Amino acid sequence: MSLKVYNSLSRKKEDFKSITEGHVGMYVCGPTVSGESHLGHARPYVTFDVIHRYLKHLNYKVRYVRNITDAGHFEEEGREAEDKIAKKALLERLEPMELVQKYTNLFHWAMNEFNTIPPSIEPTATGHIVEQIVMIEKIIKEGYAYEANGSVYFDVEKYNTDFSKIGMPYGILSGRNLEDQLDTTRELDNQEEKRNKADFALWKNAPPEHIMRWPSPWGEGFPGWHIECSAMSNKYLGEQFDIHGGGMDLQFPHHECEIAQSAVCNHKTMAKYWIHNNMITINGRKMGKSYNNVIKLSEMFTGEHPLLEQAYHPMTIRFFILQSHYRSTLDFGNEALKGSEKAMKRLWEAYQVLLKLDEIEDTQAVVLEGEEDIDAKVNTLLAEFDEFMNDDFNTAKVLANMFELVPIINGIQDKHIPLNVLKVETLILLKQKLKVYIEDIFGLKQEQLGGNKLDSVLQLLITIRKEAKSKKDFVTSDKIRNELTNLGVLLKDDKSGETTYTIQ
RNA sequence: GGUUCUGUGGCCGAGUGGCUAGGCUGAGCUCUGCAAAAGCUCCUACAGCGGUUCGAAUCCGCUCGGAACCUCCA
Structure with a gap:
């Protein structure tokens, strides 16, 4: 399996062989x-x-x-x-x-x-x-x-x-x-x-x-x-x-x-x-100074432009670009950008879940019928990452595969799928490969806005809320959650009773 | 006019002739004190007309539409 790149000079995909080896x-x-x-x-x-x-x-x-x-x-x-x-x-x-x-x-x-x-x-x-x-x-x-x-x-x-x-x-x-x-x-x-x-x-x-x-x-x-x-x-x-x-x-x-x-x-x-x-288009037209239809990057990041319904994070834009093949035109639109924003978030959260996955104690894991295929499926999806990238850097297909892995990861987290459907080596490979692709190759990242002190404060609030909930004091628990939401911190209660937060 | 591309469902987009990506949106369900998230299920597609083929979104032809370049331009 070797790298193939589309060469504009020959208008063909060619095997990539560097002039000097390595x-x-x-x-x-x-x-x-x-x-x-x-x-x-x-x-x-x-x-x-x-x-x-x-x-x-x-x-x-x-x-x-x-x-x-x-x-x-x-x-x-x-x-x-x-x-x-x-x-x-x-x-x-x-x-x-x-x-x-x-x-x-x-x-x-x-x-x-x-x-x-x-x-x-x-x-x-x-x-x-x-x-x-x-x-x-x-x-x-x-x-x-x-x-x-x-x-x-x-x-x-x-x-x-x-x-x-x-x-x-x-x-x-x-x-x-x-x-x-x-x-x-x-x-x-x-x-x-x-x-x-x-x-x-x-x-x-x-x-x-x-x-x-x-x-x-x-x-x-x-x-x-x-x-x-x-x-x-x-x-x-x-x-x-x-x-x-x-x-x-x-x-x-x-x-x-x-x-x-x-x-x-x-x-x-x-x-x-x-x-x-290829070009990024806007209403089907190339974005360019001469067409008077440019949105500056600083405007993208702040949302200050008549065509923008909101600000878009640089990682959203990076993700948006990765979702298409580089030789296709890519059409700008608020709906499309918002879609990328959500998708990126979903992918990132599943990735974070995956990294913590082996901490879950898998007590009475019974592998049900049909689930034994999951291990093979995961391995196939992962192997295809390289295949797709070698085929003229098809980032769109790699992302599609990543999104097929997301329900599996979340399913294990939610305990719909027992962790042991995945062989130990598959889980290791899954983590390693996603890290390499998401962070090293695709260059996606998420800022750690919080820092240690904020995290401690939030953990404190989460603990207080948990205590309130256990006393069925939903007035207090909802107040904490709602106020935090207003401040841009979303709390999520997962199945196991643990609460996690995401900062917007 | 010339050169090179392109036309996929509400939106953005993959698609190597047969296994009909993926994301977002919408609908329903499950879970849940309520949320949110998550999981499951579903609805809309291949511009049109011919041709090749057992079989075409995918190949060929024509028609219609769109774009880039021919000027600095990512």
């Missing part, structure tokens, strides 16, 4: 930090976090590189006007790095909320200007780029002609051919500098008002949109690495351009497997 190099396109991250951004970073975690689970040593795009022309919302008053004092002027820092911090905050493991290396575009310039010079030297008025463009047509011969035409990833694009490319600035409409910028001459600028062999300017990923992946992962990931919307032109740039420099395909996650 090691995986993975590059994922990170955010452009010119604005606050929104719900759509959560998809790739949660998806690739799970992939990262799973590869580690398979005992690969993973170098996970995710860039921060902090170079380009940035404007903060609402500060545009200020920016244009160039004569103002330095401190009043928009400092690009200040902006970039602000949104980078916000991004990191959100990623932490989602419990994602930070990448091994998180290089910034501005920190790798030199590497990008060196790469551009190499492309020029190889004859696939030309300079015009202080800008440098990639010669797509020449590349396509030459590299088609070795099976790497321009458009190999997205399935486009160059002729189609010549007719459809729209008019852009400085189009007249290009030899061909499909050519893309490697380096751009900075007009006087442009604040982000660096010296280069072609004058002061800034790097083009695609070169950073080629330069940085090459630097940290080598000429050829295992996985290149990102959103489907980056396939063209971004990844296509990366492939071309790297191919010219290294004469090989940069990545073996291309993995693309």
Whole structure:
């Protein structure tokens, strides 16, 4: 049973074999930090976090590189006007790095909320200007780029002609051919500098008002949109690495351009497997700035957005993403999110019950007819976890199996099902596997809001209530429970007379 | 217009040609001092029309609808 991944390049599921045994190099396109991250951004970073975690689970040593795009022309919302008053004092002027820092911090905050493991290396575009310039010079030297008025463009047509011969035409990833694009490319600035409409910028001459600028062999300017990923992946992962990931919307032109740039420099395909996650949609439409339909992550967490009926916990969103396959679109909706919230809670509570299960004394356990199959069923469900993950990271199916285990776990807790229907080794495996999958691979967690002191106080209240109940003083017992409910602490009496609480 | 996808029950979503995931919601029952939780049971599906097949949600064709990309975009 080996890992299979869907490779966008071949449009097929392929057996995953890393280039260097035991090691995986993975590059994922990170955010452009010119604005606050929104719900759509959560998809790739949660998806690739799970992939990262799973590869580690398979005992690969993973170098996970995710860039921060902090170079380009940035404007903060609402500060545009200020920016244009160039004569103002330095401190009043928009400092690009200040902006970039602000949104980078916000991004990191959100990623932490989602419990994602930070990448091994998180290089910034501005920190790798030199590497990008060196790469551009190499492309020029190889004859696939030309300079015009202080800008440098990639010669797509020449590349396509030459590299088609070795099976790497321009458009190999997205399935486009160059002729189609010549007719459809729209008019852009400085189009007249290009030899061909499909050519893309490697380096751009900075007009006087442009604040982000660096010296280069072609004058002061800034790097083009695609070169950073080629330069940085090459630097940290080598000429050829295992996985290149990102959103489907980056396939063209971004990844296509990366492939071309790297191919010219290294004469090989940069990545073996291309993995693309699909979009989060809202009313069937991609969530994106240009559609004006974004819900920022900070808004998701607080519920402060006209489309939100309530706040959603980061773990709810993480769970929501895991419930679908990463290559399908995922439609946002309050009903769906609320469903995930409840489901996640149910799963987590069953998991907590499971962890305490061997403390239950199983006195007169009689295994009834039909129940002897349960052990086999549990083993099958658990074995399928790996099978489903190996099949292109099918987290949705793994979760479905987990939910088939939930009634069994709860049934044992409620004593509908005797504990000894499960062999000792099955119970051990069940605990171990759920822990690995829920916590280590899926990265789900539940905050321990309480802490020791609160727990002691609650235990005290529970004891008092229990005493009241035993005296049939339901006025007191209900008062305790109702008041606690108002404070967001739910009490539950289980079959054995024990009371547990959950904090909302 | 081109490229690539897609259409599953009230909602979100898995689905490798035969064994008709799963979650949420709704209905009923059990348990319970009452709750809550839990357990059990149930109702709504595969856009339409053809074709291939012993058999199709799954393959093929057509029709209709939706999306992404072709411009920065996760």
